[in-house]
Amino acid sequence: MVLHTVSAGPGLADCLALAAPDDALLLLGDGVYSAMSGSDTAAALEASGLPLYALGQDVLAAGVSAYLLASVTVVDFDAFVALTEAFSRQLNWP
């Protein structure tokens, strides 16, 4: 059970190619743009079937709150830590 943290577009494809069904994805920084509804990356995210999260600080900064896929859960830092408690491993995708 791995929590994949994706902070940029290029890392997303490699991440999705490797992620397992019981993993989850947290979008950080520029990664939040990947979950904009109707985008190519959003289609890939939905097709993955993985639980999707996005960091609130970055969602707000980017101004994408209203654009995100409905399936994305926006989380604060406390919830981010909670995710790392639940998922024994984290992998950063630069």
Add this chain to the structure above:
Amino acid sequence: MKYALVVLDSPSSGTASATAARFAEALISRGHELSQVFFFDAGADTGLSSRVAMQGELDTVGLWRSVAATHGVELVVCVASALRRGVIDVTEAQRHEKPGSTLDEAFSIGGLGRLVEASAEADRLVTFGGRSS
């Protein structure tokens, strides 16, 4: 649980480092222990003492200084990464005949062994950044 963090990005390149500092605060608030933060590769820039934070802009290094001061967390800058980026303490400055130390006092310099040791003992190792810049 015991956490150790790795920061790979410079505070000048995006938000990964600031996010890591806020994550550090949050994990401590949730009752976990933060044994060490290791600043590696471009992350070594974080320890540069001559940075000037601009009014109204994200002060990432300020966030880290606060983590260290409030919670006593050790902020270790990787020596090899630091040298390459001009982040040098007094000893290295003398050794390499550089004008002076550029290491911010909230940080210490250490080898990769520090990271290896911290990971060996950590329940959770969380890495931030790694953009190629």
Add this chain to the structure above:
Amino acid sequence: MSRSTLLVFRHSPYGSSLARAGLDLALAAGAFEQPVSVLFTGAGVLQLLQEQDTGSLGDRNYGKNLSSLPLYGLESLYVDEVALSRHGLSKTALPDAYSPVDLQFMQHLLATHDHLVGF
């Protein structure tokens, strides 16, 4: 106390400092006798090109450093076989100690190491 670490290398060798940083960490873990494995995926497979020649660039030859990893006790070296072919490389051109692996094996690597770090 000991925990196993999997390093995931995703970048080509000279365009950024990440590849070198990851390699240095692999070597340090080996030197401290901590269990470490390395997985090359995405553009990271380009680190394995055998014909690297840094004479003109004036930098250390990353490819040569990689070939010597086994000498430092690092034997768990894996290469994403799909990434190899997507980057126009062949499995047969890999240095001896490097094993091409499939998705199932890679997911097993992620699931069985205590810590994962991406470079």
